Amino acid sequence: MTPQHQRTETATTEGRRPGSGPARGRRAAQAVGAAALSIGMVGTFSLPANAVAPEVTNVTLDDFAVPAQTLRTVDADAEAVPLSAPEAELSAEALEQDRLAAEAEAQAEQVEQAAARAEQADAAAPKPLGKDIPVGEGAQGIVDAALAQLGVQQDCTDLVQNSLAAIGVIDRRDAGGFDLGPSSGEYVALGGTIVTSGDYAPGDVLFWEGRHNAIYIGNGQAVHGGYGGDQTVVASAYLDGPPETVVRFG
Numbered sequence: 470m471t472p473q474h475q476r477t478e479t480a481t482t483e484g485r486r487p488g489s490g491p492a493r494g495r496r497a498a499q500a501v502g503a504a505a506l507s508i509g510m511v512g513t514f515s516l517p518a519n520a521v522a523p524e525v526t527n528v529t530l531d532d533f534a535v536p537a538q539t540l541r542t543v544d545a546d547a548e549a550v551p552l553s554a555p556e557a558e559l560s561a562e563a564l565e566q567d568r569l570a571a572e573a574e575a576q577a578e579q580v581e582q583a584a585a586r587a588e589q590a591d592a593a594a595p596k597p598l599g600k601d602i603p604v605g606e607g608a609q610g611i612v613d614a615a616l617a618q619l620g621v622q623q624d625c626t627d628l629v630q631n632s633l634a635a636i637g638v639i640d641r642r643d644a645g646g647f648d649l650g651p652s653s654g655e656y657v658a659l660g661g662t663i664v665t666s667g668d669y670a671p672g673d674v675l676f677w678e679g680r681h682n683a684i685y686i687g688n689g690q691a692v693h694g695g696y697g698g699d700q701t702v703v704a705s706a707y708l709d710g711p712p713e714t715v716v717r718f719g
Contacts (some may be wrong), residue, residue: 602635607719608672610636615684615692621701626651628694628701629674629682633659638718651682653714661716672719675712685715 602614614635618628627642630649638659640646649655653676657663664673673685683691683706691706706712 602631602641605635607636608670608717611672611684611718612686615686616703618694618701619692619703621694622699623701624695624699625681625683625693628692629684632684632692633674633718636718650679651676652679653682653716656716661718664715664717669706669715670717672717674716674718675706676714676716677708678713681708683712 602617604610605613611632614632615628618631621628623631623642626648630639630646631641631643633639633656634641634644634646639649642648649659653661653663653674656674661674664670669675669685671685671687675683675685675691681693681695683693685691685706686703689706690703692701693704693708694701696702696704
């Protein structure tokens with residue numbers, strides 16, 4: 470082989486050596502691409518310091534937008550949720566209410582018992598009889614009782630009944646006696662007798678039927694109750710004329 474031929478073969482062999490020619494160029498391009506991808510991934514997970522957002526100062530709540538809110542109404546009856554206290558607290562409250570109720574009941578019972586005792590004591594105590602009325606007999610006892618009531622504030626029937634009570638005909642009005650009224654029939658039923666002779670005797674009961682009655686004391690005078698509304702006085706036995714009915718006791 471000539472020297473020229475050897476140089477040509479050597480050059481050809483070197484051109485076919487691994488890592489040379491086009492193959493080497495393709496491998497270099499792949500390496501560059503891989504390096505670029507690696508740099509991109511590093512940039513995703515680790516930002517450089519100069520990539521952080523700038524700091525904002527002097528911030529207030531007004532600088533932030535308030536999120537829109539939607540108000541939804543519900544049916545209170547449909548979704549009402551009862552509130553309940555813890556069992557221990559509820560039990561304590563219930564016990565306190567029971568205690569207060571028991572105290573109130575006890576106080577009410579004490580008041581009721583006190584009222585009952587007062588009523589019993591009042592019933593047992595003697596009733597005030599106003600002005601003393603002497604106990605007598607017959608007509609004179611009635612007259613004395615009527616005169617003893619002068620100045621007492623009462624109506625006409627109270628005067629007459631209290632006078633008759635002095636001789637035991639009826640209970641005094643201020644001692645619970647029934648109000649007989651100013652009509653003669655009630656007094657006749659108690660034992661009185663109607664006088665028809667026209668003569669008046671001291672102690673007779675004079676009637677202006679359904680309107681007024683009085684006790685005759687003699688000399689054309691009588692003791693009247695209810696004068697001026699409630700005064701007991703001595704006045705004429707003839708009021709708008711003579712009495713219509715006269716009833717005598719004893």
